Amino acid sequence: MALLSVRGLEKHFGGVTAIAGLDFDVEQGAIFSIIGPNGAGKTTLFNLLTSIYTPSAGTVIFDGHDLTRLKPFQIAALGVTRTFQNLQVFLNMTVLENVMVGCHLRSRCGMIEAAFRLPSVIREEKKVRGMALEALEFCGMADMAERAADTLPYGMLKKLEIARALAARPRMLLMDEPAAGLNDTETVNMSSLIREISASGVTVLLVEHNMGLVMKVSHRVLVLNYGELLSQGTPQEVQCDPKVITAYLGQ
Ligand SMILES: Nc1ncnc2c1ncn2[C@@H]1O[C@H](COP(=O)(O)OP(=O)(O)O)[C@@H](O)[C@H]1O
Ligand SMILES: [Mg+2]
The missing domain is CATH 3.40.50.300 (P-loop containing nucleotide triphosphate hydrolases)
Incomplete structure (x- = not known):
């Protein structure tokens, strides 16, 4: 099928x-x-x-x-995740933060837990960071994680979008x-x-x-x-x- x-x-x-x-x-x-x-x-x-x-x-x-x-x-x-014909990258965020956005659909913490930064939130954030880093590594961009997105050349921004779409493990x-x-x-x-x-x-x-x-x-x-x-x-x-x-x- x-x-x-x-x-x-x-x-x-x-x-x-x-x-x-x-x-x-x-x-x-x-x-x-x-x-x-x-x-x-x-x-x-x-x-x-x-x-x-x-x-x-x-x-x-x-x-x-x-x-x-x-x-x-x-x-x-x-x-099912995707990338866009016109780049959809947050230029004021780091590469890693951009990719972490793609993982939050898998995140289970609610607003109250997040507001009080409960241990569950901290654990969750660590997990999301790990997933994002793994996706960056897969795309050969691990060494760029902490760079501001607006310092990347166009070709890297295209790969950053792919890393974000992969971070959610589609x-x-x-x-x-x-x-x-x-x-x-x-x-x-x-x-x-x-x-x-x-x-x-x-x-x-x-x-x-x-x-x-x-x-x-x-x-x-x-x-x-x-x-x-x-x-x-x-x-x-x-x-x-x-x-x-x-x-x-x-x-
Ligand atoms: N939001 C929209 N409103 C009106 N027409 C649209 C919209 N999106 C796409 N179209 C029209 O649909 C057709 C197909 O566009 P599109 O899917 O962007 O083509 P492609 O990606 O193959 O170049 C075009 O005629 C385009 O003008
Ligand atoms: Mg098109």
């Missing part, structure tokens, strides 16, 4: 159809990429999968739960254009990181424009065009699909 099943998914914004009746499955452990021209609906799809948007129709079943009925924090607690990670704006070396580095995330047992949904990266790391590729599924298959199958070639060359 698939880890994620999308059926009949639609999203309309006034007269604009951003997602037009989409069906697909993602197998556990896959690196599953979604490609397509600008405006194809890729970011909208991620926003639907994480309940930032409510679908106009359809269902999103993750491990037996219908995500369309849940709030974003409940989806994160089920093990089962599925959604990455929206992780290689956008990166130089060649940083892009190669990002490919390795995506493979390591997958090898650690996390299912990866990847939206990315860098075709070299997509074709190298993906197990499966779905091509979106005007909110519709244009093609789906292995990287090899998709690259040879005449419909895909026409859509890309036709731009």
Whole structure:
């Protein structure tokens, strides 16, 4: 059985159809990429999968739960986390603090306990710090933990977002254009990181424009065009699909 099943998914914004009746499955452990021209609906799809948007129709079943009925924090607690196309980093906080934000959905302390700094709170904070440090280490950024986020180069900020999404120990990670704006070396580095995330047992949904990266790391590729599924298959199958070639060359 698939880890994620999308059926009949639609999203309309006034007269604009951003997602037009989409069906697909993602197998556990896959690196599953979604490609397509600008405006194809890729970011909208991620926003639907994480309940930032409510679908106009359809269902999103993750491990037996219908995500369309849940709030974003409940989806994160089920093990689905994400990064954003436009960086969402708190520049006035340290790298470690930014990553700790990602762990608090797993934290169980209430407000009263926190206000009085009870031993349970101190223990909890230590645990959250540990989880955040572990995620930073995984991303090769442990030595930057105490730096102010606004001193990091852009490529590191992209990795910081990934570390934050990993700190919550997700089962599925959604990455929206992780290689956008990166130089060649940083892009190669990002490919390795995506493979390591997958090898650690996390299912990866990847939206990315860098075709070299997509074709190298993906197990499966779905091509979106005007909110519709244009093609789906292995990287090899998709690259040879005449419909895909026409859509890309036709731009
Ligand atoms: N919040 C919104 N309000 C109105 N239209 C939107 C909104 N978000 C996305 N769209 C429209 O939906 C379409 C798909 O956009 P998007 O999902 O951002 O595409 P992609 O990520 O593939 O470039 C575009 O036509 C875009 O203008
Ligand atoms: Mg987008």
